[in-house]
Amino acid sequence: MKIKRLLNKPLLLFTLATGAAIPLAQAQTTPPAATVTVKIDVPESMRAAPFNVDRFATVPKDFSLEVYARVSGVRFMAVAPNGDLFASVPGESDNKIKLIRANENGTVQDFDYATGLQHPHDIVFHQIGDIQYMYVAEKNQISRFVYKEGETRAGAREVIISNLPDESLPELKGNYGHVLKNIAIDSNHKIYVSIASTCNACEADTKSDPKRGAIYQYNADGSNRRLFAEGIRNAEGLAFLPGTNELWVVGNNRDWIPYPHNDNTGRYGQVLQAYVDNNPPEIFTKVRDGGNYGWPFCNPDGSQGMNNMPYNKDYDTNKDGEVDCDEMDRATKGIAAHSAPLGLIFTQGTQMPQLYRNGAIVALHGSWNRDKKTGYKVIYYPWNSQTQTPGDHIDLVGGFLNSDSTVAYARPVDVAVGTDGSLFISDDATKSIYRLTYSGPVASAKNDELERALTIYPVPAEGDLKIALNGLKSKEVRITMTNAQSANVVDETRAISSGENNLLVDTSKLANGVYFLSIFSDGARVVRRVVVRNK
Template sequence: MKNLSFFIAALVIVACNGKPTAEEKQKPDSSESELVNNSDTLLNNNDTQLNKNDTLPPPYATKSVVKTSKEIGWPAGKTPVAPEGFTVSRFAEGLQHPRWIYVAANGDVFVSQGDNEKSANNILLFRDANKDGTAERKSVYLSGLNMPLGMVILDNKFYVANNDALIEYPYTAGATSIKDPGKKIVSLPGGKRHWTRNVVASKNGDKFYISVGAASNIAENGLDKEEGRALILEVNKDGSGKKVYASGLRNPVGMDWAPGTNVLWTSVNERDELGDNVPPDYLTSVQEGGFYGWPYAYWGQNEDPRFKGQKPDLVQKSIKPDVSLGPHTASLGLTFYTKENFPEKYRSGAFVGQHGSWNRSKFSGYKVVFVPFANGKPTGAAEDFLTGFIANEEKSEVYGRPVGVAVAADGSLLVADDGNGANIIWKVSYKK
């Protein structure tokens, strides 16, 4: 707990006199304007990507715009669009906020259905017993949960990351439900803002890593409300030995291990209200004891003007992430591709589900992107993989919102689409 106490102590001062004036927000100086006008040289891939060494536009170079999406659902026969050679089909539909997907060793597909308002609070099981690519069985595997997200099967136990706790249940391969009430392993800070909690097991199975998002955008309710948040925890399998593994991560949701390594990666949903193009959401390797900036800095050592001059030491120690995923994209889902069904370029690379923006004048996100990897490290910028979720930009209409991603036993990619009116699990397959 010493690491946790240290991090909390570092966040004891609430921003009060470092806030920019209204004039600073709305009127960038001439040098800032020049940067904005030249932003096409800094941004690529539909104005959403940045290379790690690129310079960001300044904060408040553009106004902070609220543009929420209207989720209209998918017309019959219409699907998202994948690259040539791939097919997209409906693996499951008629669901209720399917947010996350976990695939068991026997091929069973588990889908957690959670939301911060009208939450189904359950986990569904889909089973393809005859291995024909279609799940014949669907059942409610677990119910009575509390805004569940992450799932792990380990040593005949089924673990669920609820909004406020990690819970352990007995697991039997082939069973269609769990009736056991479960056992709390460790408590977590709850709440509706950044409500998702994810969990992954260490490679040797002796520890868990649990992601907990911030309770706010930029600690506007006071840093005392951020105790135990904006971080990734490490705990022993029995819940003992809890410590902060990494901090300064505003909303880390997706987590996975890069194939062939012991390096944990996370997809992070960054802060809002600094303008259209700052800062980018990101995919990054997670360094033990590392600090990634929130709330004092972003994208490395770029100081947030709302905390100007308050913690220069923490700004200087802020780690620059590995891969930009574009500003305001709500990059949440993450999985590495560990099968051989997809073409060579996709093997060992990362797929990221982008839930989509609300704080940008032009939509960003609303797609699944792919980041190529080799030898456990990214080899290029994120590129579009599954698109077509935006129905009409001018009317702010979208068909759905992709989020959780997972690799199925047959090598296909499963994508959770929890948009109101969608509520589908998409299956993306490749024919060799």
């Protein structure tokens, strides 16, 4: 199985009011979503752009988010059995696996664990007998290293699968849009390799050898290749449902899709932004041995909902219906079109906080060809233990996309859960790895006190913003307002009494728009979104 675990740091677990842990036997529990805006904690040594100014995110109550490491080109991650974090860097010049290790004093060290690779991407730890291996998916091959706990430099590399397709193929003429490979390994030591498409929608990939837009199965030593499933344009995240050999993937579907319905609207065959924006959905699905999931001939139709979606014929490749879309395997779940789901993990058997310990987490890299951007967040699917299927997702980490969905400062790639229950999130836009940590009700008591004491009005603010604080024990508060460019336009410290306090913040000279208002008091911090609308 794929080990996605993290570093040791004591973590509290969600409990009921009685203190009893919530049982996993229930059919499905939907935990709290990301509704609280927090300032991302950034160590001073990591405050290069874009963290040279304050940045904010949304997380569930009682969670915090920090920048754990800065790694240029970071993509997929995995955690070794001893808790060390590894990350792939498939850059034009780097092409390495980085080891990132926390020191006892809280600082972080990184090492070039393996170098000279061919665009390394996915990483999987897997034990066969007494030997612990690290498997690495490179663009044209699958390699493995014998892993020794605590080492900072890899030993000899063994290439077990070679000659995977890349841009060097003569017919591709140097172009391969999705050349990076992803892998998973089941309990029978079978390797599953995602060979993604070279194109947006093309029949040639279905006739190549090996097929592209497909998943192949191999023995753990690279022998006995066979086609496992096809019709999946770009399966990035591959993972097995814990306790089973059921393969699940998230997949990226095509772009610039023509309107597929030959109706009386006059739009048939046209590429219309209004239709492209929401079609076709991306997918999160269980993959059947021998299955075909439609691409490039059939596209899922989410117009009636995102569960078990039917297919529409692709206008470019299947206008006449030569391929029967009714015969295709339907995806389990749809995800908003162009969200670009990449990393996928399951949380069963991890030390995630209890309410998040029975589901799947997906990193959405974000859209590039949608009129209003979507994605740019991490989502959680609660799992139905009776049907063994995902429920409706909630946002787990968001706020990277601005309020009018036009600009995002971060792009999540992959996620990894650790032995401490915290969550790492890689981000190739900010060249960072974040750590999401649950602080628990003890740590949040001061925040709750500040929340109860705080009233802000009017919203929108016009001239002055009024802040009422009632019953705080601290003697002063710090007030900041941060604009859309993450610059602090207000930063004031005010003395307060233990009774009622009514503070005015002059907003008359601020530009109209959305701001983050932060109130700091005695180690607590509350962040609110406020609107300034001056005449």
